[in-house]
Amino acid sequence: MSVSEQGKVRLPFDNSYARLPERFYARVAPSIAPAPALIKLNVQLAAALGLDAEALASPEGVAILAGSRVGEGSEPLAMAYAGHQFGNFVRQLGDGRxxxxxxxxxxxxxxYDIQLKGSGRTPFSRNGDGRAALGPVLREYIVSEAMATMGVPTTRSLAAVATGQAVFRENVLPGAVLTRVATSHLRVGTFQYFFAQRDVEGTRTLADYAIARHYPEAAHAQRRYRAFLDGVVARQARLVAQWMQLGFIHGVMNTDNTSISGETIDYGPCAFIEAYHSRTVFSSIDHQGRYSNSNQPHAMHWNLARLAETLLPLLMEEEGGDEAGLASAYAALEQFGVQFEAALNEGMRKKIGLAAEREGDTALVEDLLNRMEENRADFTLTFRGLCSAAAGTGDDVRKMFADPAAFDTWEVAWRARLAQEEMPSEERAARMRRTNPVYIPRNHLVEAALRSATDDKDFQPFEDLLAVLANPYEERAGLERYALPARPEEYVSKTFCGT
Incomplete structure (x- = not known):
């Protein structure tokens, strides 16, 4: 990427999705932002993408990131997709903003895709204005980058730009645009879009594209579409297991928010658990708890069943019959539970300091979680406290429990299990510290940073929080407040989608 002598920013685009048939998208340019101003540029991510951060930060670059100008080589488009939203199917959604x-x-x-979010109306906007408010843009920037530093597959945030334009929601809010990076924006809902139209050739073209881009090993499989489905199932099983290990609740796991690539996508009313409860819900629009903490694997399995439905014509064709194709889809879906449980159990064993799998380990973890729930123990601090307990350097973890004796009883069984593995205590604790973060995007800290930026135009709390979360596993002096749960008056019980 460079700036030419004429001042034009050149991005090294190679736009494969734009070469697909026209019914896959609508060609539309982003709307002009009246007064674009750069809030944050992810310099490290820009470098990893081979982009010149200095050029992106130039007036021309900021204009591109705001949607006011179209960079050389760009072929802007809005992707078509459908989706189940809280179980209700909508035949046409698409990139509305x-x-x-x-x-x-x-x-x-x-x-990698480079996408603007909040860049104005498209043919898929329905009654929306296509804009994004500053708060939701900064929320996605904070949480997506934190997830990346914690090793969770995720979309990334390249830049946040203020548009200088008001956005009208319940209140008048400052507008902004997020530049989002993903290995692609294909969704379960993208496949549903063609399935709803009975466009089998569209489904085949989309599946072949997804295979070539995300699952090239499936291209050489005897049954390529089954191999593709297997691949998506496996990635999503691992992804949800990682969410559960960190106490992350997505909040709006609709099929149009489920990525084919296995990345976390669309951070709306997402949040992290503090006092552990298996049925925790933060999303203000999830009235029935469909996407509660413990229901996330069930929701993902349901979403993957909807993907399998769209692939049935292709599976039936390659299996040589309707019943055989249906059996193939069921067989692929049955692997989700097995793979999710394996990934979750492995991750949770690491969190409590166990290297090898033994009978009873899952029950040991479940017993701890039950005691945490009964005693309102903080999820992140409990597991972080186990690191010190394993090293024999502190007993702060028992203080997380309303009744410390509840932990004491569990600790006896835990230490007996640790004794079955020969490992120096400090080495064990070091491994645990690489698995259990001390800093997460605690909801009250995120909300405070957003209020400061939105109400006072003060972005320093946003910058400070990002700096802390850039290294979530290393405890640092002077940052104690970032590790603490919210005080009662700070507690955030509801989060909002921001659309």
Whole structure:
């Protein structure tokens, strides 16, 4: 990426999705932002993508990131997709406030989408204005980058830009645009869009594209579409297991928010658990708890069943019959539970300091979680406290429990299990510290940073929080407040989608 002598910013786009048939998207340019101003540029991510951060921060670059100008090589478009929203199917959703500028090949050889979110109306906007308010943009920036530093597959945030334009919601809010990076924006809902129209060839074209881009090993399989479905199931099983290990609740796991690539996508009313409860819900629109903490694996399995439905014509064809194709889909879906449980159990064993699997380990973890729930123990601090307990350097973890004796009883069984593995205590604790973060995007800290930016135009709390979360596993002096749960007056019980 460079700036030419004429001042034009050149991004090295190679736009494969724009070469698909026209019914896959609508060609539309982003709307002009009246007064774009750069809030935050992710310099490290820009470098990993082979982009020149200095050029992106130039007036021309900021204009592109705000949607006011179309960069050289960009072929802006809004992607078509459908989706189940809280169980209700909508035949046409699509990018109602997003614009895919194009794709670049990162230094790692991987193809990445560069998309603007909040860049104005598209043919898929329905009654929406296509804009994004500053608060939701900064929320997605904070949480997506925190997830990346904690090793969770996720979309990334390249830039946040103020538009200088008001956005009208319940109140008048400052507008902003997020530049989002993903290995692609294909969703379960993208497949549902063609399935709803009985467009089998569209489904085949989309599946072949997804295989070539995300699952190239499936292209060489004897049953390519079954191999593709297997691949998506496996990635999503691992992804949800990682969410559960961190106490992360997505909040709006609709099929249009479920990525084919296995990345966390669409951070709306997401939040992190503090006092552990298996049925925790934060999302203000999830009235029935459909996407509660403990229901996330069930919701994902349901979403994957909807993907399997769209692939049935292809599965039936490659299996040589309707019943055989249906059996193939069921067999793929049955693997989700097995793979999710395996990934979750492995991760939770690591969190409590166990290296090898033994009978009774799952029950040991479940017993701890039950005691945490009964005693309102903080999820993150309890597991972080186990690190010190394993090293024999502190007993702060028992103070997390309303009744410390509840932990004491569990600790006896835990230490007996640890004794079955020969490992120096400090080495064990070091491994645990690499698994159990001390800093997460606690809801009250995120909300405080957003209020400061929105109400006072003070972005320092946003910057400070990002700096802390850039290294979530290393405890640092002077940052104690970032590790603490909310005080009663700070507690955030509801989060909002922001659309």
């Amino acid at each position: 997003a614009n895919l500028l194009g794709e670049v090949i990162g230094l790692d050889g991987v193809r």
